[in-house]
Structure formats: C-alpha cells, structure tokens
C-alpha cells in the first residue's frame with residue numbers, strides 16, 4: 001500500500017500472526033482482534049503445528065497490540081478477517097457492524113467444517129460463499145475475498161514459490177479492490193486475477209478440497225495455483 005495505515009487483523013491463529021507480522025514490518029500500525037484478550041495472551045500451549053505458544057509469539061512482537069475484536073475493528077481503517085471460517089460471522093458481529101461500516105474487509109477465511117472428521121467439508125458452497133455471507137451480513141462494509149487459496153507463508157511472501165503463480169480477488173467495490181491489490185503488491189504479488197464481484201468468491205473457496213488433497217500428496221504447504229492460458 002502507498003501509505004502506512006491503521007490495520008485490524010481479526011484472528012490469532014497462524015494466519016493472523018503471519019499477516020500481522022508482515023503488515024507491521026511494512027510500517028503499518030497493527031491491532032489484532034480476539035474474543036478475550038487476557039485469555040488469549042495467556043495461552044502457553046504450542047500452536048497446532050508445533051509453533052511457539054501465542055503468549056511467546058506476542059511477547060516476541062510487542063509492536064502488535066492485542067485487543068478485543070471490537071477494539072481492533074475500531075482501530076482499523078481496513079480489517080482483515082483471519083478467523084475460523086465457520087465462526088467468521090460470529091467474530092465480525094462481535095467486532096460490530098458500526099465499526100465495520102464503510103471499511104474494506106479483506107476476507108481470507110475458508111468455510112471449512114471438520115466436525116465430521118477429516119478431510120473437512122465446505123459449510124457453504126456452490127450457490128453461496130462465505131465472502132457473500134459476510135457481504136450480506138455487513139452491507140455497509142466492502143468485502144474483498146483474497147489470499148484464501150494458499151498457505152499463509154506464501155500469502156505474505158509469494159517469492160517462496162518459483163515462477164508465475166496467482167492470487168485471486170473477488171468483490172463488488174472497485175475502489176476496495178484497488179486498495180487490496182495495492183496491499184497484495186506490497187506483499188510482493190505480481191500476478192493478481194480479479195475474478196469479478198463477490199459471487200466469484202465461490203470458486204476460490206471451492207478449490208479448498210483440492211488444496212487439502214494436494215497438501216497430503218505433496219507433503220508440505222509450499223505450493224500454489226498457477227493459471228496457464230493461451
């Protein structure tokens with residue numbers, strides 16, 4: 001992005017952490033949102049993939065402010081949704097429709113449902129998407145779906161993958177997509193495909209079953225989709 005901004009990162013998992021650190025390193029003022037800041041700050045168990053505990057991570061990143069979803073959304077001129085997809089509407093409701101009104105919501109979440117075991121299934125698909133659900137629930141916000149089709153380390157550093165590979169954009173508001181495109185470019189993205197309005201989020205969300213199977217076959221998450229056309 002052109003200038004340093006106040007940014008809300010809603011979500012404390014590996015995506016929220018990775019995105020928050022990257023945005024902060026680019027000079028942005030990042031506030032991270034969670035349900036219960038005191039409880040979250042006290043989490044001492046290692047992350048799901050053996051990463052440091054959240055408490056250790058937060059101590060290592062004093063530049064990032066942890067607060068409630070609502071306080072973080074109030075701070076942010078732009079809001080990134082990095083919450084569990086099945087709970088994103090709940091998290092955004094906690095952030096508050098009034099705090100989100102007029103703002104760009106960058107929706108990175110995937111509506112994965114693991115309640116019936118692995119691999120997870122999509123809790124919304126085909127004729128709807130999480131991106132559309134969020135846009136309908138918060139009509140005064142401008143939702144842009146992006147970055148959900150790759151691992152978070154690639155989101156913030158596409159040069160991890162050699163050659164040409166792609167990230168998608170979906171959203172109804174051209175100016176919001178311009179801002180998100182600039183954010184992606186600041187992360188290093190060169191190949192960005194604007195799919196169209198928010199209904200086009202269905203496609204990028206529905207590649208997740210393929211992404212999950214590729215992860216199993218390839219043995220790690222260092223891969224991305226490339227669109228080759230004539």
Ligand SMILES: NC(=O)c1ccc[n+]([C@@H]2O[C@H](COP(=O)([O-])OP(=O)(O)OC[C@H]3O[C@@H](n4cnc5c(N)ncnc54)[C@H](OP(=O)(O)O)[C@@H]3O)[C@@H](O)[C@H]2O)c1
Nearest residue numbers: 011012013014015034035082083084085087109110151152
């Ligand atoms: N992992 C990746 O590389 C990757 C790649 C692409 C897309 N994604 C998507 O990015 C999102 C974040 O993934 P992640 O692995 O970092 O974290 P995650 O475990 O999927 O989500 C953690 C976040 O969800 C919030 N949350 C959980 N239950 C909630 C509830 N009932 N109400 C409100 N908030 C709730 C948690 O809040 P607390 O902070 O209060 O615990 C936490 O902030 C997911 O939608 C995922 O599908 C992940």
